[in-house]
Amino acid sequence: MKKRRIYPTALLLFGFVAAVTLSDLVNPVRAFSEMENRELKTASQFTLSRLFKGDFQSRYEEVVADQFVGRDEWITLKSMTESALLKTENNGVIYGKNGALFGKLTSYNQEQLTKNIGFLQQFAEKHDNVTFGVIPSGYTYSTDQLPAGSGQIDQLPIIADIEKSLADSVQWFDVAGLLTAQESESLYYNTDHHWKGTTAYLAYTALCEQLGMQPVAEDQLTLREVNDFYGSYFSKCKKAGIQPDTLTFYDLPFQVAATVDGTQKSGWYDPAQLEKRDKYGAFLYGNGGLTILSRLDRQTKEADHETSRLLLIKDSFSNALAPLFMNNFDEVYIVDLRSYPMGLTKLCEETDFDEIVVLYNFENLESDTNFYRILQ
Amino acid sequence: MVFSSLLFLFRFLPAALLLYYLTPRRFKNLTLLIVSLIFYSWGEVKYLPIMFASMLIDYTCGLGIKRLGHNPKLRKLFLILSMVFNLGILFTFKYTGFFLENIEAITRIPMPDFSVQLPLGISFYTFQTMSYTIDVYRGDVQAEDNIINFGAYVVLFPQLIAGPIVRYSDVAAELKKRRITLPMIERGATLFILGLGCKVLIANNVGSLWDSTALLPLEQISTPMAWIAALAYSLQIYFDFSGYSLMAIGLGYMLGFRFPQNFNYPYIAGSVTDFWRRWHMTLSSWFREYVYFPLGGSRCSEGKRTRNLLIVWGLTGLWHGASWNFVLWGLWFFVLLVIEKKWLLQWYKQHKVIAHLIMPVILMVSWVIFAITDFSRLGGYLGKMFGIGGVVNASNPLDWLYALRGYGVSLLLGIILSLPVVKTVHEKLAVRFPGNKILSGVRTVLLAVILIISTAYLVDSTYNPFIYWNF
Known part of the structure; x- marks a missing residue:
């Protein structure tokens, strides 16, 4: 046969x-x-x-x-293969020692940075109560975990130069100095570019002291922990075998009402979002243009000028920080210029703010092309 | 549409093959014509008329030349018509913008901006159809009477966009009558999977190293880094292009065609002359057959021979792209080849080891000239490679170490696979253990792994540039 x-x-x-x-x-x-x-x-x-x-x-x-079909599984298979090829980075994320992840930053936009600082100066000249701080990226505090030769730029001298260039109309809030003085190495999430809730609290206390206010003591707050947090770095690089973070934040001892771009919300964070993958997105419901937080346990004051108010112009780092100021102010106005094209000038004219704080992460400050809106 | 895409692999390919295999033999070319037209026009429906014009004009010219055998003037007229049309569309789409820019630079008269999307594969199919009319004119092949057969040849999807440059004479017999056998399909499937792996797993992988280096200012590149990036690009362009050719040849086998080989381990060449017998072989042979030989080739005085080489290499450079660095790249090879012909070839033969050590250096420099279109950047980069303007990257002295840590394995894999190591071992084992089940089992498992991981990379691909497709 x-x-x-x-x-x-x-x-x-x-x-x-x-x-x-x-x-x-x-x-x-x-x-x-x-x-x-x-x-x-x-x-x-x-x-x-x-x-x-x-x-x-x-x-x-x-x-x-x-x-x-099986899109997520294919993507996971690819990242496993990349690991087998001993890759040290993927999609703008660097693999550090002991499974650390860092955002790759080998150059920055000096031109945009200078422009944005210029806009800030002009803004500060019109107001007498502007405080400004720049938050370094996480790798700044874990340089020993960066692989040799990764070429990450050193943000600290650049931030020091920003401070020097500022006129007297701006109060400088030294975030970099505050964080450098900390002994803890885990100030930032490992899988995400944001700082931890506990680190935001540190910044909050320092800022309160600088503004001459009494920060709320940590024992009056409840620390909440949410497990299985896979953040932005992980989503970008999808590196196999990375341990998830625990998302941390402080629950406030009173009820807060939030209005996000005109929509009423109950509470300053979205509990449903904590169940999903993008857990950090729960804070302030993401990055709305204008978010107003107010305390439900306080009566609306009869005369408007009696209401104490903070204006916080920020990126997403402050989403974990802003609610803490509800301990010190009746209302906190939070503006994200990336989704607030017009109206800041009008808002400042119509509303009386006791303090104005501008707080940006270095990478957002040097790259954001919407910062001019601070003058709109 | 490119072969290395989900759309091709999991939509077009199964549909096209199913249709093709189910079609009765005498209608197979019609099916091939239709599916190829869909492949061609997928991205650019607006260029469909150009494709139809190509088919009609070259078909008519071929027939004209055949029927007017008694009238040399009219025969020549048809040949010229075909050449003018093919070179005309090639020039219009590929070189008009470049031409106007240069006129403007010389005369200082402002010229209109001319930038259009290049029709898919125009550099390849115009050369293919020109080979047809020239061969018919020379009497080397019979003109095709059947416009469907001819149309299927012109737009044949495997070889349409990136070669190999299949001359009509290569497939004339198979266009009329071909057998599709299981061993051919088996061979085609193997080549296709290997080509896919070359493109997706190696070329794209090492390519991102070159791309990220190309974005850095020159002072942020150390000399060792410049060489590592040049190596990465050399491997990228080889695996990208040869991988694509392998996929094309593999698809050809699955459809019953035997396309010519396009690459033969070019990086083991012992001289530049040898390199060009191994790199993009169908392009070199096209220029040899239709430009170099008609000019007199090497059977003429030394001065004329040098002139012929100059023309061929100037054109070869320009064919790769409408930019002066490609011309420079062509002329660089012209100079190297002339020097080799006159002095070096003999010497290389006696000093093989040295020749094999020099060749990678020459080729990496060549690819840098090829890759960088801006002349001042090109000069600066070549300077970097040879230590002019500082060896060290002051802002990051260990940049090369970081690159090697991240890409070392991929680069090493690329180097090994660009040498005939695996092939030799496989052949030796096959001779030693004929029909061994374990050997063929291992082979199949490896191919399955390549196919599956390639799919994973394609799904993930935010990064899937195809370098050769604008040529």
């Missing part, structure tokens, strides 16, 4: 392509990816004009990629 030959590679290729294609075609549509923390493309609308312009095709390709 004639022996039948088999053709393993043809079988492999055709079998694999057919199996993946068929299971992909029957794979149910997903609208959101928890892993990537973003909406997925679900359909490409077909019209002749979209076909001729190529919009239909490019969108269709995005849909195929976004809806691909």
Whole structure:
């Protein structure tokens, strides 16, 4: 009898392509990816004009990629392969010693930084109560964990230069000095670019003292811990085998009402979001343009000028910090210039602020192209 | 559409192959024509008329030349018409902007801005169709009477966008009659998977090292770093391009065609002359056949021979892109080849070890000239490589160490696979243990791993540039 030959590679290729294609075609549509923390493309609308312009095709390709069967598992497999290749970074995240993750920053935008500092100066000239601080990125305090030759820029001398360049109209809040003086090495999350709730509290106390106020004692607050926090660095690099962080923040001993861009919320954070992947996004419900926090346990004062108010112009680092000031002010106004295009000047005219604090992470300050809105 | 995409692998390929295999033999070319047109026009429906014009004009010219065998003038007229059309569309789309820029630079008269998207594969298929009319004119092949067969050749999707440059004579017989056998499909599948791995797993991986270095200011690159990045680019361009050619050849086998080999371990070359017999072989042979030989080749006076080489290498450089650095790159090879022909080849033969050590250096320098379009940056970078303007990167003295830590394994893998090591070992084992089940089992498992991990990289790919596709 004639022996039948088999053709393993043809079988492999055709079998694999057919199996993946068929299971992909029957794979149910997903609208959101928890892993990537973003909406997925679900359909490409077909019209002749979209076909001729190529919009239909490019969108269709995005849909195929976004809806691909087992997308998250494929991505995990890739990151495992990268680990096997002993890669030291992926997608802008550097792998440090002992499983530490850091954002890669080998250059910065000096031009934008100078511009933004200029806008801040102009803003401070119009107000007599502006305090400004720059928060260094996490790797600044873990340089011994950075791999040799990674070329990360040293933010501290640049921040010192910013301080020197400021006119007297701006009160300098020295975040870098405060954090350098700490002995703890874990001031920032490992898998996320933000500082921990406990570190935000440190900054809060220092800022209170600088503003001549009494900070609330730590024992009057309840420290909350949420496990399994995989932050932004992890989402970017998806490195296999990284331990999740524990998200920390302080619950306040009184009830707070929040208004985010005009929408009423109960409480300053979103408990539902703490269950999801992007846990840091629970604080202040993300980065709304104008968020107003007020205490429910206090009567609205009859005369407006009796209400004490803080204006905090910030990036997401302060989302963990701002609520603590509810211990010291009746109302805290929080402005994120990235989603507040117009109206800061009007807001300052209409509302009486006892203090104005501008607090930015260095990387946001040197790259943010929306900072000019501080004058709008 | 590129082969290394989810869309191709899990939509186009299964649909196209299924249709193709189910089509009765005499309609197979029609199916091939239709699926290839879909492949071609996927990204650019607006360029479909150019493709149809190409088919019609070259088809008509071929027939014209054939039917007018008695009238040399008219035959020549058809040949010229085809050349003018093909070179005309190539020039219009690829070189007009570059041409106008240079006119403006010389005359200081402002010229209109001309930037259009290059039609997919135009550099490749214009060369392919020109080979057809020239060969018909020379009487080397029969003109194709069937426009469907001819159209299928022009737009044949495996070789449409990045070579190999398949001459009509290479596939004329198979276009009319071909057998698709299981051993051919087996071979095609193997080559396709290997090519996919080369492109997705090696080229893209080491490519990001070059890309990140290319973004740095020169003072932030140390001399060792400049060499490591040049090595990364040399491996990237090889695995990118040869991987793509392998996929094309593999697809060809699956459809019943035997396309010519395009790469033969170019980095083991013992001379630049040898390198160009191993790198993009179908392009070199195209220029040899249709430019160098007609000019007189090397069977003429030394002065003329040098002139011929100059023309061929100037054109080869320009073919790779509308920018002066490509011309410089071509001329650099011209100089090297002339020197080798006159003095060095003999010497290389007697000093093989030295030749094999010099060659990587020459080739890395060549690829740097190829990669950097801006002349002042190019000069600065080459200076860096040879220690002019400082060896050390003061802001980060260990930049090279960091690069080696992150990319060492990938680079090493690339170096090993660009040498015929695996091939030799595999062949030796196959001879020693013919029909061994373990050997073929290991082989299949390896291919499966390559296929699966490539898919993982494609899904993840935020990073999937294809370098050669604008040529």
